[in-house]
Amino acid sequence: MKIKKVAFWDNELDWCFEPIYFSDLALLVGVSGVGKTQILNCIWNLQGIANGDSLNGLAWDVTFSTVKNVEYRWQGEFETKKIPGIIPNKEDEINKFRIVKEDLFREGKSIIKRTSNEIIFKGETTPKLSPFQSVVGILNQEEDISPVQDGFNKIIYSDNSRSLNGILGIRLNVLSLLSNNNFDLENVQASDMPILLKLALIARHLPKLFEKIKFKFIDIFPHVENVQIEAVEDNENPSFTRFPIQIKEKGVKDWIFQNNISSGMLKTLIHISELYLSPEGTVILIDEFENSLGINCIDVVTDLIMENRNIQFILTSHHPYIINNIGMEYWKIVTRKGGVVTVTDAKxxxxxxxxxxAFTQLINLEEYSEGIKVE
Structure with a gap:
């Protein structure tokens, strides 16, 4: 999937961001508090909505293309309830939110037309469906709708805790994957397995690709001489086998296990692995790209991003080095006036x-230096 344009409204909190146009790479820049992270969170929320989440007061309008270059436009809105101080239980129907309208277009032709009273799918009124879920989630097996959910399921919010923890405890049935002689890289890339589990499979079945990832990592951390992923038995829980990352540093006798590797090193390995092991059409969201990445990490990871293979990146950053090393044609300056977030292309x-x-002029721009304006 490739996101072309997105706009979002939060009617409960009374804020919105105006339409943002994206290419293969976008770097959102601006002072703290203007809404850069919120933009990523809203894109991430679209994945939840496509899978049945019911979100108070949210409205969206997104245009995107599939890996087969089919263009879709998806719009919708949930009702707004004022629930001060209460966190709704997703399982409690009383705290779910009805969809008041929803439209889906494929190549400009209407597929879904939904109001609060009826749902029309390809010109026919459907039987009564859940009022709390998007039709994209409910009818995800339909030929013209399944690419929508599939596309949004390829969004990765990089560096979430699942990426770090997923490999620490893996059930023994994963051993069948590790020993599978009919290993298929595309199937692994397309799976929802944690990225470090994918890396374990690559280490076993595609050692040349694992070596490429490993040496990119060593380029960043030259004090590391080797990286491996080996099965470790868990004596306290024999139903689990662990496959932790291990690194060998120069001048250090013992291997260092994953729980003792710095978060910055692990994060860097995750970023590199995602670039190689995510499927075509993946959208990777990275908030504050520089966090926990030392200056020595930024060059290699930024270069890999610029060499991506049909993968879209939407990043945020405050770091001058990041901004200065990504072409200005990808800069998007984020500003906010009250509850309205606006994004302007650097060009x-x-x-x-x-x-x-360009960078010197950027940091002196009023739009950048005074990114938050009062009404």
């Missing part, structure tokens, strides 16, 4: 031709 601000000149 519309007539910045200098060289990156250094």
């Amino acid at each position: 519309d601000l007539n910045l200098g031709k060289s990156r250094h000149q």
Whole structure:
């Protein structure tokens, strides 16, 4: 999937961001508090909505294309309830939120037309369906709708806890994958397995690809001489086998296990692995790209992002080095006035031709330095 345009409204909190247009790479820049992280969170929420989440007061309008270059536009809105201080239980119907409208277009042709009273699918009124769930989630087996859910399920919010913890305890039935002689890289890329489990499978079945990932990692951390993933028996819980990352540092006798590896090193390995082991059409969201990544990490990971293979990246950053090393054509300056978030392409601000000149002008722009304006 490739997101082309998205707009989002939160009617409960009374804020929105105006339509943002995306290419294969977007770097959202701006001062703290303007809404960069909120933009990523809203895109992430679309995955939840496509899988049945009911979210108070949210409305959306997103245009995207599938890996087969079929264009869809998906719009919708949930009712708004004021529930101060209460966190709704998703399983409690009383705290679920009805969809008041929803539209889905495929190549400009209406597939779904939904109001609060009826749902029309390809010109026919459907039987009564759940009022709390998107039709995209309910009718996900339909030929014209399944690519929508499939596309949103390829969104990765990089560095969530699942990425780090998923490999620490793996049931023994995973051993069948590790010993499978009919290993298929595309199936592993397309699966929802934690990224470090994918890496364990690659280490076993595709050692040349694992070596490529490993040496990219060692380029960043030259004090590391080797990386491996080996099965470790868990004596306290024999129904589990662990496959932790292990690194061998120069001048250090013993291997260092995953729980003793720095978070920055693990995060870097995750980023590199995602670039190689995510399927075509993946959208990778990375908030504050520089966090826990040392300056020595940024060059290699940024270069890999720029060499991506049909993978879309939407990043946020405050770091001058990151901004200065990603072409200004990918910069999107985020500002906020009250509850309205606006994103402006750098090319519309007539910045200098060289990156250094453009960056110097960027940080002195009123739109950048005074990104939050009061009403």
